[in-house]
Amino acid sequence: MILLDGKATAQSIRTELKAEVAGLTPRHGRAPGLAVILVGEDPASQVYVRNKERACAEVGIASFPHRLPDDTTQQDLEALIARLNADEAVDGILLQLPVPKGLDSRRCLERIRPDKDVDGFHPENMGRLAQGLPGFAPCTPAGVMELLRRYGLSPRGKRAVVVGRSNIVGRPLSIMLSQPGEYGDATVTLCHSRTPDLAEQCRQADFLFAAIGRPKFITCDMVKPGAVVVDVGINRVDDCLMGDCDFECICSSAGAMTPVPGGIGPMTIxxxxxxxxxxxKAHVGA
Known part of the structure; x- marks a missing residue:
């Protein structure tokens, strides 16, 4: 079995970006700028934001953190987004999800300028993705596709099954897999909680993508021998991280598989x- 090492692959990508940024920054008089908005004290979100800030420092991106209290109002949050939209030093804006109850995350995401929507969640960018037009793709499915490219695992002409239909992972991933190209052209089935005989659908997959948010939901009897299995799930169980797939039993029959942790998580960042x-580069004309 081929272990799809997202951690090592992500490190290679950051090294490439660091070299590119080092060449661009003196030429354009400033480094790339990324604003990260974190509302509240969610422990998992705090970890994710710290990891993103470390990645920025490594690559040479200026990080502009905005940590807001739990009682932040919708009006205040939208006002901050408006200020960041107008700030020429800020190239990208990321609103860490989830936000506390009482805040409308969708409305906030729609307030982010599409050209600064580096998470790829704005309706304009999602629409451009659906039409095969240039734009920002959501980071997790983009990370999945990049990992396949780096390992030379093409789904072209193959049967791909995506388990999970969220707008963050499953739905955009299904679009990417079906688009024309060397690492597209798959025949895609998008499965979810209402899919009849889900196990049989999974067993037909040459490429199986699990993004359902349930630990060890995909078991070895649901996987076709030799299949490429990409586990997008990150579930905390008894202070341990585990994926949506039962790695220990599946890895003996899969052709290639991602671990959790160390798979898609680093690729997302x-x-x-x-x-x-x-x-x-778009803002400075590089």
């Missing part, structure tokens, strides 16, 4: 860094 650099 690497794609965020890449989107921030792309936004910067």
């Amino acid at each position: 690497a794609m965020l860094m890449q989107n921030a650099v792309l936004a910067y």
Whole structure:
């Protein structure tokens, strides 16, 4: 079995971006700028934001953190987004999800300028993705596709099954897999909680992508021998992180598989860094 090492691959991407940023920064008089908004004290979100800030420092991206209290109002949050939209030093804006109850995250995401939407969640960027047009793709599915490219695992002409239909992962990933190209052209089935005989659908997959948010939901009897299995799930169980797939039993029959942790998580952050650099290049005319 091929272990799809997202951690090592993400490090390679950050190293490439660091070299690119080092060449661009003196030429344009400033580094790329990424503003990260964190509302509240959610422990998992705090970890994610720290990891993103470390990645920015490594690549050479200026990080502008905005940590807001739990009682932040919708009006105040939208006002901050408006200020960041107008700030020429800020190329990308990231609103860490989830936000506390009482705040409308969708409305906030729609307030972010599409050219600064480095998370790829704005309706304009999602629409451009659906139409195969240039724009920012959501970072997690983009990380999945980049990992496949780096390992030379093409789904072209293959059967791909995506388990999970969220707008953050499953739905955009299904679009990317079906788009024309060497690492697209898959026949895609998008499964969810209402899919009849889900196990049988999974067993037909040459490429199986799990993004359902349930620990060890995908078991070895649901996986076709030799299949490529990409586990997007990150679930905390008894202070341990585990994926949506039962790695121990599946790895003996899969052709290739991502671990959790160390698989898609690092790739998501690497794609965020890449989107921030792309936004910067568009803004400075590089």
